[in-house]
Structure formats: structure tokens, C-alpha cells
Amino acid sequence: MLIRVRTRDGSERVTVPNPNTTTISDLKTLISTQLQIPVPNQTLSTNQNLLLAKAPSNLLQFSDMSNPQTLISSLNIFHGSMIFLSYQGERSIPNAPRVTPAGSFGKKMTMDDLIARQMRITRQESPHCDSISFDRDAANQFQHYINETLAFALKRGGFMYGTVESDARVTVNFIYEPPQQGTEENLLLFRDPDEEKLVEAIALGLGMRRVGFIFTQTVGQNKRDYTLSNAEILQSAELHAQSGIKEWVTAVVKLEVNEDGGADVHFEAFQMSDMCVRLYKEGWFETHISGDVDPKLSRMKKDVVIGVKDKREVDNDFFLVVVKILDHQGPLSTTFPVENRITPVTMRALKNHLDRTKNLSFVKRISDFHLLLLLARYLDVNADVPALAVCVQLQTAVPEGYQLLIESLADAS
Incomplete structure (x- = not known):
């Protein structure tokens, strides 16, 4: 079976030949062999916050995969599962091809070549916000409608409103759902300037502002091998670029299989990396997504440098910076019907x-x-x-x- 391993370098895959008998120790050996990361340098966890750990001492709190004799099957790790890997030191990316520097052997470099070679895509280690805290009732009101009415078959989205504290903590106290149309793969927002003017007036009076974008992924998408699709990256980068605030957060809501075989609603939060927002603002992204492009890859109009290779397709995970999620009880109630849903509010x-x-x-x-x-x-x-x-x-x-x-x-x- 295949297990997805996310590191600071993006998402990679490890082949596990005997999943029912494979221990954590065996998995680390496979990672060492297939991804060229020595076993002593590895820290594994099913918790994505592992990638936020900034100091070696912080890694000790991620102990769910620390026992080398634990069977991975007992941790509900199966084909297609995602685990997170923090490692010390540098590495050579497996199968990275050797390239000849542009301009060698008499080749002339154009201005586009020079610009592209300066556009190096690296993974941003830390977000600009410390965390995002959701009002429990507002988050539940949003996911409950998706779960009970749409059954996670159609995408749905909204704008998050709250505050950005002086210590860069983002709080979300209500979610505004604009007119929209969702399909299994895409979400089209019908922005209504008049309605949004009312929303902004209310937010201003409440001492709040727009702080992020939240959307759902469908059960069909959950079967695909990506964190965010290229269409979701484009939409998220556009809204982040328009926001004008560096703490802007993109949140994703989806169903995930739990250890009992049932489904739990799961929230994830990210920031689009500074590089992602810059690329969007400068028009590097191909905005027309053809059917032959892998949805886990974003296509560029010009070559960019990833590692040692010039490429026009970038793994979407390079653009995502994980944000820690908290919750709180906010100042507003959430018992009134929500705007722009199937049943009109009268x-x-x-x-x-x-x-x-x-x-x-x-x-x-x-x-x-x-x-x-x-x-x-x-x-x-x-x-x-x-x-x-x-x-x-x-x-x-x-x-x-x-x-x-x-x-x-x-x-x-």
C-alpha cells in the first residue's frame, strides 16, 4: 500500500509491502530507504501540527508514533493515509534530476529566463498568524448545514469575520455565506457588492473585520491525493491577495474516516505562502485549468525553480503553511437562519x-x-x-x- 508523507519539502509517497505487520520501526526504515532520511533524524506523527514545531524540544509532545513496536494498523493508517514527518538536517530529494545551468554551452538567456531562475519555490516554515480560534457555535452552524443538508456532496464557502490580536492570534466570531453555487469539484461565489456593504457595516459596528475564507471539500474530493486542489489554490490565493492582511487564513472543512470506520467532520487551517500570493499577484498562475492537469499540481505560465529543477508544475503543498486551530465561545448567538441557503430568510x-x-x-x-x-x-x-x-x-x-x-x-x- 501507499502512505502519503508530508514534510517541509511537500508531499511524498512511501510504499509499504506488508501493512498488517508493519511497525513504526519498519516504517521509519522504509522512509530511510525510499526518501533518504536517516532513521535517527525522523519524528513521525499523525498530527499536522508537527510541521509547526520550531525547536527540537517541541517535537517531544508528538509521541503518538514514538513507540517503534507499535503496528501502524493500530493507528488507523491505511492505503492513502497522510502522516507528517519532521526531520533534522538536509537531504537529497530522491530522483532529483541533474540539470545543466541555463546559459551553459553558449545558450543565450532571455529576460524571462532570468526572471524565472530568480523565482525559486521553497516551503514557508511559519505562518504570519500564531493561530486561528473558531467560535464553536459559528463553526458548528457552518459544518452542520454541509453535513445534514448537502451531505458533503457539494462545495460550500463563506467569509470568516473576527479580529486579529496584537500577538497575531486570529479569532473568528461569525461566518458570512455569500450567494454561491457549489459542485463536487468547484465553488463559484456570486459576490453581491450591496450585500457585502451591509456585512462590512455590521462588522465595523461589532469591532470586527474579514479575516479569512472557509470552504468545504466533498466526499468525492477526499478520495483524491491532494490537500487542496489547483482550483482551490487559485481561489484561496486570489482572496488572500485581495484581503490586504498578512494574517489572512484559509480554512477547509471535510469528512475523515475515524478509527471506528465512521466519519468525523474535520477542520484544517492554512495560510497561502508569501510566494504563492506573490505569484498570483504577478500573474504567474495558469488560471485556465485543463482536464489533463493533475489537481494536486498548480501550473505556471513560466518556469520556476524547485530544488534544482526548472518546472512549470508545482505541488500545491508547497504553497500551504499550516495554522494551529483553537476554539472559543464568542459574543454572538447563532440560532437565526443563515442567508443565501436553500430556504430564503424572511x-x-x-x-x-x-x-x-x-x-x-x-x-x-x-x-x-x-x-x-x-x-x-x-x-x-x-x-x-x-x-x-x-x-x-x-x-x-x-x-x-x-x-x-x-x-x-x-x-x-
């Missing part, structure tokens, strides 16, 4: 929500981003919307005039 939903929450203070009753977005369609975006959002942020009493207006809108449904 004022009847507002009426039902207000009736259901009569025992709460009025500011608590409207402390839901999706509710505020519905109200914003009927209010002044420059005055009313920020004023209501500030009340929610500070949890101060909502002025009586606004209460009467909101209740009258609900009663008119």
Missing part, C-alpha cells in the same frame, strides 16, 4: 425568533449576525446598522425607537 423568521427569545433582554435577542444582516436590508447602512451593531458589541440597551421598528417589521410578516 421576516417570518424574525417574528419566530423574537417570540422564542422573549425571556432575554432585547440586545441579547438581536445579538446574531445573520439576524442583523436581515434587518440591515431595511435600515440605513450608514447610521442605523452601525448603531445597532455597536449596541450588540457593547451589550448596551437598544434605543426604544429601534426596538419598536424591529418589532413592527416582525409583526408585518
Whole structure:
């Protein structure tokens, strides 16, 4: 069987001849033989955070694959599984071809040749943000719809809003889902400038901003050998480039098989590397993806240097920087219906929500981003919307005039 091994150099494969009897010790020997990484230099784990460890002492916390006698089958490692490998020292990439430097033997170099030889693709070791923390309810509201309604058969996406702290920690407190159409492989966002203006006004009043992009992968994609597809890399790089903030995070939600053979919803978080964003901004990516291109590879318009070779196809993993995931209980509720889903959100939903929450203070009753977005369609975006959002942020009493207006809108449904 084949096991995928992700290192700082990208994703590689190791062939395991006898998976049922292979121990951790055997696996390390196979890695040494096939990937040319000495056994004493290896630290293995099923935890992707291993690749974030910056000091040798930090490696000690990743002990799930430290016992050399443990069978890999007991760790639910099977054909196609991904494990993570941190190693000390340098290595020679297996099967790396020898190349003749451009310009040798009298060959003249063009300006494109010179630029391409300076565009060296290396793996970025650390993200610009320390971590990303999801509001538990907001994350659950997003994944629950994908799981229960779409059954992870169609892609879905949204923009994450929250804060970037002074220590580079990113917090996500709500997710806005724009109009969109998802298929098994692709996600098309129908950006609505008028609606997004309302979203930004609410976020401003709440003291928050757009901090990232979140999307799902389908069960069909999970059978493919990539972390992000080339189409997902393009979309993520575009949104990261547009964001204007270095801490921007891209999050992926997917189903993964657990040790009992069932399926668990799993979140992963990345930053597009600085090189990836630069390449996108400078127009290096081929944006038309033909069917003959392996989805785990991104195609360039010109040669780039990877290791010692000039190439036009780059393993997508080179562009991904793993971000640590945390969670928290945020300031907003998530009980109101979400915009732009199969069932339209109407004022009847507002009426039902207000009736259901009569025992709460009025500011608590409207402390839901999706509710505020519905109200914003009927209010002044420059005055009313920020004023209501500030009340929610500070949890101060909502002025009586606004209460009467909101209740009258609900009663008119």
C-alpha cells in the first residue's frame, strides 16, 4: 500500500509491502530507504501540527508514533493515509534530476529566463498568524448545514469575520455565506457588492473585520491525493491577495474516516505562502485549468525553480503553511437562519425568533449576525446598522425607537 508523507519539502509517497505487520520501526526504515532520511533524524506523527514545531524540544509532545513496536494498523493508517514527518538536517530529494545551468554551452538567456531562475519555490516554515480560534457555535452552524443538508456532496464557502490580536492570534466570531453555487469539484461565489456593504457595516459596528475564507471539500474530493486542489489554490490565493492582511487564513472543512470506520467532520487551517500570493499577484498562475492537469499540481505560465529543477508544475503543498486551530465561545448567538441557503430568510423568521427569545433582554435577542444582516436590508447602512451593531458589541440597551421598528417589521410578516 501507499502512505502519503508530508514534510517541509511537500508531499511524498512511501510504499509499504506488508501493512498488517508493519511497525513504526519498519516504517521509519522504509522512509530511510525510499526518501533518504536517516532513521535517527525522523519524528513521525499523525498530527499536522508537527510541521509547526520550531525547536527540537517541541517535537517531544508528538509521541503518538514514538513507540517503534507499535503496528501502524493500530493507528488507523491505511492505503492513502497522510502522516507528517519532521526531520533534522538536509537531504537529497530522491530522483532529483541533474540539470545543466541555463546559459551553459553558449545558450543565450532571455529576460524571462532570468526572471524565472530568480523565482525559486521553497516551503514557508511559519505562518504570519500564531493561530486561528473558531467560535464553536459559528463553526458548528457552518459544518452542520454541509453535513445534514448537502451531505458533503457539494462545495460550500463563506467569509470568516473576527479580529486579529496584537500577538497575531486570529479569532473568528461569525461566518458570512455569500450567494454561491457549489459542485463536487468547484465553488463559484456570486459576490453581491450591496450585500457585502451591509456585512462590512455590521462588522465595523461589532469591532470586527474579514479575516479569512472557509470552504468545504466533498466526499468525492477526499478520495483524491491532494490537500487542496489547483482550483482551490487559485481561489484561496486570489482572496488572500485581495484581503490586504498578512494574517489572512484559509480554512477547509471535510469528512475523515475515524478509527471506528465512521466519519468525523474535520477542520484544517492554512495560510497561502508569501510566494504563492506573490505569484498570483504577478500573474504567474495558469488560471485556465485543463482536464489533463493533475489537481494536486498548480501550473505556471513560466518556469520556476524547485530544488534544482526548472518546472512549470508545482505541488500545491508547497504553497500551504499550516495554522494551529483553537476554539472559543464568542459574543454572538447563532440560532437565526443563515442567508443565501436553500430556504430564503424572511421576516417570518424574525417574528419566530423574537417570540422564542422573549425571556432575554432585547440586545441579547438581536445579538446574531445573520439576524442583523436581515434587518440591515431595511435600515440605513450608514447610521442605523452601525448603531445597532455597536449596541450588540457593547451589550448596551437598544434605543426604544429601534426596538419598536424591529418589532413592527416582525409583526408585518
